[in-house]
Amino acid sequence: MTKDDMTPILSVDRVTRRFGDLVACRDVSFSLQAGEVLGIVGESGSGKTTLLRVLSGTLAPQAGEVRYALRDRGPFDLYRGLSEPERRWLQRTEWGVVHQNPRDGLRMGISAGGNIGERLMAVGARHYGEVRGAAGDWMAKVELDLGRIDDSPAEFSGGMQQRLQFARNLVIQPRLVFMDEPTGGLDVSVQARLLDLIRGLTRELGVSAILVTHDLAVARLLADRLIVMKDGRVVEEGLTDQVLDDPTHPYSQLLVSSVLQA
Amino acid sequence: MYVAVKGGEQAIENSHRLIAAERRGDPAVPELDVRQIREQMRHAVARVMAEGSLYDPDLAALAIKQAQGDLVEAIFLVRAYRTTLRRFAVSRPIDSARMAIGRRISATFKDLPGGQVLGGTYDYTHRLLDHELAGDGAGEAVAAEAAAPLDPEMPRVSDILDAQGLLEAEMPDDESDPVADLTRDPLRLPGRRDQRLQNLARADEGFLLALGYSTQRGYGRTHPFAGEIRQGTVAVEIEAPELGFAIDIGDIEVTECELVNQFKGSTEQPPQFTRGYGLAFGRAERKAMAMALVDRSLRAAELGEETGHPAQDEEFVLSHSDNVEASGFVQHLKLPHYIDFQSELHLVRRLRADFDARRTGTDREAAE
Amino acid sequence: MTLVMETERTAPDETYNFAYLDEETKRMIRRAILKAMAVPGYQVPFGGREMPLPYGWGTGGIQVTAAVIGPDDVLKVIDQGADDTTNAVSIRRFFRRVTGVATTGRTVEATIVQTRHRIPESALREGQILVYQVPIPEPLRRIEPREAETRKLHAYREYGLMHVRLYEDIARFGRIATSYDYPVMVNERYLMAPSPTPKFDNPKMTAAPFLQLFGAGREKRIYAVPPYTTVTSLDFDDHPFDVQSWDEVCALCGAADSFLDEVVLDDAGKRMFVCSDTDYCEDRRAAGHVGPEGADEADAPAGKKP
Numbered sequence: 046m047t048k049d050d051m052t053p054i055l056s057v058d059r060v061t062r063r064f065g066d067l068v069a070c071r072d073v074s075f076s077l078q079a080g081e082v083l084g085i086v087g088e089s090g091s092g093k094t095t096l097l098r099v100l101s102g103t104l105a106p107q108a109g110e111v112r113y114a115l116r117d118r119g120p121f122d123l124y125r126g127l128s129e130p131e132r133r134w135l136q137r138t139e140w141g142v143v144h145q146n147p148r149d150g151l152r153m154g155i156s157a158g159g160n161i162g163e164r165l166m167a168v169g170a171r172h173y174g175e176v177r178g179a180a181g182d183w184m185a186k187v188e189l190d191l192g193r194i195d196d197s198p199a200e201f202s203g204g205m206q207q208r209l210q211f212a213r214n215l216v217i218q219p220r221l222v223f224m225d226e227p228t229g230g231l232d233v234s235v236q237a238r239l240l241d242l243i244r245g246l247t248r249e250l251g252v253s254a255i256l257v258t259h260d261l262a263v264a265r266l267l268a269d270r271l272i273v274m275k276d277g278r279v280v281e282e283g284l285t286d287q288v289l290d291d292p293t294h295p296y297s298q299l300l301v302s303s304v305l306q307a
Numbered sequence: 308m309y310v311a312v313k314g315g316e317q318a319i320e321n322s323h324r325l326i327a328a329e330r331r332g333d334p335a336v337p338e339l340d341v342r343q344i345r346e347q348m349r350h351a352v353a354r355v356m357a358e359g360s361l362y363d364p365d366l367a368a369l370a371i372k373q374a375q376g377d378l379v380e381a382i383f384l385v386r387a388y389r390t391t392l393r394r395f396a397v398s399r400p401i402d403s404a405r406m407a408i409g410r411r412i413s414a415t416f417k418d419l420p421g422g423q424v425l426g427g428t429y430d431y432t433h434r435l436l437d438h439e440l441a442g443d444g445a446g447e448a449v450a451a452e453a454a455a456p457l458d459p460e461m462p463r464v465s466d467i468l469d470a471q472g473l474l475e476a477e478m479p480d481d482e483s484d485p486v487a488d489l490t491r492d493p494l495r496l497p498g499r500r501d502q503r504l505q506n507l508a509r510a511d512e513g514f515l516l517a518l519g520y521s522t523q524r525g526y527g528r529t530h531p532f533a534g535e536i537r538q539g540t541v542a543v544e545i546e547a548p549e550l551g552f553a554i555d556i557g558d559i560e561v562t563e564c565e566l567v568n569q570f571k572g573s574t575e576q577p578p579q580f581t582r583g584y585g586l587a588f589g590r591a592e593r594k595a596m597a598m599a600l601v602d603r604s605l606r607a608a609e610l611g612e613e614t615g616h617p618a619q620d621e622e623f624v625l626s627h628s629d630n631v632e633a634s635g636f637v638q639h640l641k642l643p644h645y646i647d648f649q650s651e652l653h654l655v656r657r658l659r660a661d662f663d664a665r666r667t668g669t670d671r672e673a674a675e
Numbered sequence: 676m677t678l679v680m681e682t683e684r685t686a687p688d689e690t691y692n693f694a695y696l697d698e699e700t701k702r703m704i705r706r707a708i709l710k711a712m713a714v715p716g717y718q719v720p721f722g723g724r725e726m727p728l729p730y731g732w733g734t735g736g737i738q739v740t741a742a743v744i745g746p747d748d749v750l751k752v753i754d755q756g757a758d759d760t761t762n763a764v765s766i767r768r769f770f771r772r773v774t775g776v777a778t779t780g781r782t783v784e785a786t787i788v789q790t791r792h793r794i795p796e797s798a799l800r801e802g803q804i805l806v807y808q809v810p811i812p813e814p815l816r817r818i819e820p821r822e823a824e825t826r827k828l829h830a831y832r833e834y835g836l837m838h839v840r841l842y843e844d845i846a847r848f849g850r851i852a853t854s855y856d857y858p859v860m861v862n863e864r865y866l867m868a869p870s871p872t873p874k875f876d877n878p879k880m881t882a883a884p885f886l887q888l889f890g891a892g893r894e895k896r897i898y899a900v901p902p903y904t905t906v907t908s909l910d911f912d913d914h915p916f917d918v919q920s921w922d923e924v925c926a927l928c929g930a931a932d933s934f935l936d937e938v939v940l941d942d943a944g945k946r947m948f949v950c951s952d953t954d955y956c957e958d959r960r961a962a963g964h965v966g967p968e969g970a971d972e973a974d975a976p977a978g979k980k981p
Contacts (some may be wrong), residue, residue: 495720634729635731639810
């Protein structure tokens with residue numbers, strides 16, 4: 046699956062981010078290959094979400110660097126190598142972010158079709174029929190009823206909102222998607238179908254992804270590789286099956302065993 | 308036969324004459340003297356000076372008279388007049404530590420150098436209407452004389468705490484940079500504290516009061532203590548370049564409030580108290596206290612505190628605090644909007660036609 | 676017959692500086708105007724002063740006019756297209772008092788036209804200045820309330836959200852449902868609010884020979900469209916911009932090409948349509964055009980209802 050001969054799409058080097066006297070992440074380093082799905086697991090408060098914000102260009106670290114390989118220009122330091130408009134352009138054209146709470150990732154005052162179409166219009170689409178057509182195609186791909194294209198996402202169930210969030214992110218054919226607990230807060234049965242869908246779509250599009258989750262079952266299903274975080278540090282890193290079936294760090298062992306008991 | 312309505316010019320003329328007569332009221336009742344307003348409606352005068360950004364009790368009193376006591380209208384009059392004035396000089400910062408005290412209280416220390424000075428206040432009056440004031444028979448009011456003069460040493464509570472390192476140091480911003488001036492430059496967002504304090508000093512008292520109150524009820528708690536409230540007169544000095552020293556150009560009365568707020572500290576800073584600052588012309592304790600609450604509340608982000616409440620949102624607070632702006636814009640809805648309304652009417656009719664066409668299944672083109 | 680808005684040049688009120696503002700302030704505003712002309716459609720922050728008229732009632736337009744007006748200018752002030760609406764009267768009186776300039780109701784005679792909510796029907800010519808009063812200068816404000824964010828959206832030219840609004844209109848109503856203050860792109864760079872003029876007037880803005888200045892007093896912004904600058908109304912390729920049209924013609928002058936005001940005649944729904952631009956209507960009637968209700972009305976309308 047990994048392509049060793051290529052430069053990583055994202056490489057993270059000794060990233061540290063503090064809030065006051067709290068160190069949310071400390072000396073975090075790893076890299077992500079094109080087409081790979083990397084899971085970041087750990088308990089709440091382990092620094093996963095802060096790390097995700099640093100990686101996705103919304104929170105500058107105090108130390109270390111995050112390098113992203115742009116489609117045409119190769120690797121750049123996200124914060125020191127790119128200006129704010131370049132970073133925002135990148136976020137619009139090459140990236141997607143799926144939030145745990147769909148309210149953070151959708152515009153509730155705009156129709157489902159408008160939510161998907163916004164991403165296309167943000168990069169210059171000016172033909173109503175084409176925008177609407179693409180929005181419809183993506184409604185179908187995420188298994189949403191096309192008849193609800195003009196409804197507000199506020200009227201959707203949690204699972205449907207999350208599907209819509211995926212459609213909104215994938216419509217621009219991103220190279221990298223960040224997901225923060227994408228199935229958190231959903232019923233188990235709804236979760237399972239959504240996970241299948243996510244797995245199918247990420248594979249089909251060959252998109253790279255970073256997935257933050259506390260749910261090891263989600264990690265096992267979606268991630269090729271895992272890093273385990275505790276108190277802001279990476280304590281273990283490896284292939285998903287290897288980390289979950291044969292954890293070496295005592296904290297990973299605890300994490301895996303507590304899930305088994307639960 | 309239809310003729311378009313004309314005659315706005317004459318209508319305006321007549322309206323001005325009518326409002327002038329209404330202002331005067333019953334001619335059998337003596338005309339108000341501006342000096343009476345200045346002397347006997349001091350709180351109204353103070354508010355007009357503070358929010359009008361012009362320290363001139365006589366003009367403020369005149370504005371109150373002209374506006375029939377509508378203080379926001381009076382503030383507007385003073386502001387518009389202020390535009391026509393030349394700026395001769397910029398004063399040095401006033402020094403409230405050298406204030407000739409009229410009142411000085413602290414809620415944080417029972418006693419302190421200089422003592423508590425209650426001064427004149429309604430705080431402990433019982434709010435019972437005084438019917439003696441209704442007639443002409445109100446007796447001469449004579450203030451009691453103090454047995455001894457006030458202590459000339461009246462250090463500010465904040466300076467006392469500051470000296471012990473318990474209160475954050477108040478460091479001036481880059482002094483080579485001129486102080487923000489909203490009467491000359493547009494509001495910049497995000498902005499510095501100098502701009503914010505000027506905005507709050509000119510802000511509508513009611514707006515600040517409600518925002519300050521909201522923080523006490525849990526919408527962005529700041530754990531305040533009234534470190535000190537002092538009111539009195541301070542000297543205004545200007546530097547005269549040709550003289551090489553500052554000269555005193557007169558005294559103004561101000562009310563100052565310094566709040567002391569809890570702060571738990573961070574990696575860079577030990578736990579210590581933080582400040583909220585309020586200052587207003589004249590006797591304006593409610594305004595100064597509300598201002599200090601809001602000032603501290605607006606520092607939430609800077610101090611790394613939880614944010615998200617209205618009183619913590621700099622852009623929200625500073626953009627909506629000015630009552631001359633707010634009053635004008637709210638009331639501009641009175642102006643004709645025939646054209647916009649006609650456009651909307653036109654649109655609604657077309658949308659209804661579209662709707663009916665869809666309903667009846669007739670050809671949509673026909674409805675266009 | 677002379678209408679009240681037609682006055683000769685007189686001596687200004689000596690209590691105030693010419694045009695109320697001091698010379699230094701006028702220079703500051705002129706600098707902002709020059710900057711606005713150099714960057715068409717960009718909102719230039721300026722040190723707006725407090726005027727003796729209320730915010731929201733034209734203080735931005737008044738300051739712009741005060742900064743560019745000279746003793747030889749001839750001023751026309753309209754509100755809703757008419758010279759005799761109360762606020763237009765009030766602003767004209769203000770300038771008469773503080774500048775003593777000649778005023779006119781005739782668009783062709785004016786050197787400066789200050790307007791609220793309309794662009795005159797007859798095209799202005801080179802050398803004339805149209806000053807717009809602007810309540811909310813920020814076209815993005817209705818989708819993003821924060822100034823710090825909208826400034827970035829302009830700087831980075833991120834205008835996709837405006838099209839989302841248009842998309843929503845078409846999805847819901849089958850057509851773009853914005854009828855006034857219809858957003859435009861200026862010089863293919865800056866998104867601009869044309870002020871609450873009807874979209875009917877948008878086509879008059881592009882490649883116009885006259886100078887267009889926009890003043891927002893409360894928000895302290897000035898922007899401009901210099902002569903012969905491209906102004907494009909936002910739309911979709913398959914839903915092009917269009918303007919209002921009426922089935923009726925002006926009842927007084929018979930014009931079929933002007934923006935019509937609807938006048939309610941009784942409580943049974945009887946109504947008639949007349950030109951909102953009173954000068955245009957009077958010109959047409961003077962030239963002999965007659966509408967369905969205008970037969971006996973050869974004279975310009977007088978100051979009384981019948």
